[in-house]
Amino acid sequence: AQSVTQLDSHVSVSEGTPVLLRCNYSSSYSPSLFWYVQHPNKGLQLLLKYTSAATLVKGINGFEAEFKKSETSFHLTKPSAHMSDAAEYFCVVSQNTGGFKTIFGAGTRLFVKA
Amino acid sequence: DAGVIQSPRHEVTEMGQEVTLRCKPISGHDYLFWYRQTMMRGLELLIYFNNNVPIDDSGMPEDRFSAKMPNASFSTLKIQPSEPRDSAVYFCASSPRTAHQPQHFGDGTRLSIL
Numbered sequence: 001a002q003s004v005t006q007l008d009s010h011v012s013v014s015e016g017t018p019v020l021l022r023c024n025y026s027s028s029y030s031p032s033l034f035w036y037v038q039h040p041n042k043g044l045q046l047l048l049k050y051t052s053a054a055t056l057v058k059g060i061n062g063f064e065a066e067f068k069k070s071e072t073s074f075h076l077t078k079p080s081a082h083m084s085d086a087a088e089y090f091c092v093v094s095q096n097t098g099g100f101k102t103i104f105g106a107g108t109r110l111f112v113k114a
Numbered sequence: 115d116a117g118v119i120q121s122p123r124h125e126v127t128e129m130g131q132e133v134t135l136r137c138k139p140i141s142g143h144d145y146l147f148w149y150r151q152t153m154m155r156g157l158e159l160l161i162y163f164n165n166n167v168p169i170d171d172s173g174m175p176e177d178r179f180s181a182k183m184p185n186a187s188f189s190t191l192k193i194q195p196s197e198p199r200d201s202a203v204y205f206c207a208s209s210p211r212t213a214h215q216p217q218h219f220g221d222g223t224r225l226s227i228l
Contacts, residue, residue: 034216041221042221043118043205043219043220043221043222044157044205044207044217044219046217046218090157102159104157107156107157
C-alpha cells in the first residue's frame with residue numbers, strides 16, 4: 001500500500017529565510033514523487049519531480065527536494081523565501097503496479113512574513 | 115500553449131438542479147482526471163480517462179455523479195440532482211503518455227449548492 005504524509009499543515013517563515021516542507025511516503029514499489037504548488041484560486045502547478053534518476057531534484061522558482069530512500073522522505077526546501085512563495089504545497093506519490101495509483105498529501109500551507 | 119480550460123469558473127445553483135462542469139484538456143494528452151477539493155477532505159480523485167475511456171471511477175461519490183469524455187478534447191462532469199454537500203472546487207487535469215507524467219491542472223470550477 002502506498003501513502004504520503006505531510007508532517008506540517010502550516011509553516012510560517014520570514015522573507016529571506018530558508019523553507020523546509022516535510023514529506024514522508026510509503027510505497028511497496030519504486031515510486032515517482034512530485035511536489036505541486038497551489039496559489040489561491042488556481043489549480044496545482046508542478047514544482048518538481050523525482051523518477052528514480054538523481055536523488056537531488058531541482059525545480060522551478062529555486063525549490064529543490066531530496067529523495068532519501070532510507071528515511072522514506074522527500075522534503076522540499078528553498079534557501080531564501082520570497083513573499084510570492086506563500087501558497088499551499090502538495091507532496092504526491094505515484095506508482096504503476098499494473099494499475100495507475102496516485103496519492104496526494106493533505107497539503108502544507110506556507111506563510112511568508114515580511 | 116493553452117493549458118487545461120475549465121468552465122464555468124464559478125457556479126451557484128439551488129439544490130436539486132443539474133450541474134454540468136466542462137473541461138478541455140491539453141491537446142495531445144492521453145489522460146484526463148477529475149478531482150474535487152474541499153477543506154474537510156482535501157483533494158480527491160473522482161475519475162480518470164485514458165484515450166477517452168473511463169479507467170477508474172471508484173472515487174465517484176454517488177450515482178448522482180457521472181462523467182463523460184465523448185472525444186479527446188472535451189469532458190464533462192455532471193451532478194444530478196445536486197446537494198449542498200457537493201459544494202467544492204472541482205479540478206480537471208490532463209497528462210501526456212503515461213500516468214506518471216506530471217498532471218497539468220485547470221484553474222477549477224468553484225461550485226456552490228444552496
